[in-house]
Amino acid sequence: MMRRLAAGALAVGTALALTAAPASAHTSLTSASPAKDAAVAAPSQIVLTYADPVRLPRVVVMDASKKQYQSGPAKAVDNKVTQAVGGALPNGEYTVGWRVVSSDGHPVEGTYTFTVKGSSATAQDPAPASSPAAAPAAGKSSGSSGWLWIGLIVLVIALAAGAVAWLRRSSAAKG
Template identity: 50%
Template sequence: MAAGGLLTAPPASAHTTLVAAKPAKGAKVASPAQIKLTFAEAVRFPGIVLLDAKGGHHEAGKAHASGATVTAQVAGVLPPGVYRVGWRVVSGDGHPVTGDYRFTVVGSAASAPAAAASAPASDGSTDDSPAPAAVTPSSTPAAQHTSSGSSTGWWWIGLGALMVVAAVIGAELFRKRRLSGS
């Protein structure tokens, strides 16, 4: 009965949302040195992927969260083209939140000033569904069929988030049983 209630319960409205991104959604910028995402509340366990049109990764190392801000370094100078930022965080209520957006690099960092300004990213989703299996930044048929194993990182992030949620729930149940038994 409890499982049925959980499966049919409406999603909580307390999940965080992406409120700003640098580079911004749809921006045309010089090659950025980092991706900076700002959420409506503090987040944990961040993950950011930066993919080119062929599905190649361009993030350098792991993303880091500091309160409501998540940053990830970009690996080198990005050549001109369309890039997709895919992200996954765990909100303060313990639910994973995912989303993605695109921006365009119009030149290298050496040839043009950075034009990225923080702006609302209105397409950040706040669902409890697993992260996409593969994030490809182009809508061309050739790019839609390209998969370079980008789903592996999302599976590990998702698995880690599930393990953390399970540990928190288990600890809370243990604490409640202990308090009611004494």
């Protein structure tokens, strides 16, 4: 009886230990230039700094009419991403949409806005956007942590089944 109780407690303890929430290693945006909600002169580039090194960056710079102003691919070096801006930005509000892959392999994305003031460029200037894809969704983060939970559940079930088989075998050997 005590062995069954001990084995049951061990199985429950193991299940609880294995299903504890894993630590999230996703990175986060720590600063941006131009900064969020800033009023600035037309920038020639967007610089995004993250808490950790990132890879596969994508940055989109759009005005209110969804016209894009990024030029060429974004470049990641360690935890900094730089995106060139194509041409002078006219006065107005701009949205920066970004998406990177953090060091743990999960994509992280978000958006922020800034305003250009004092620019001599006009809205009719051509915008040489080189990346026609839509901006990443605002403030969303996605990943594949669902597979981690499925794997942990399968492992807990396998451990519980092993504990039951071990108990039956040890009981049969004594009986």
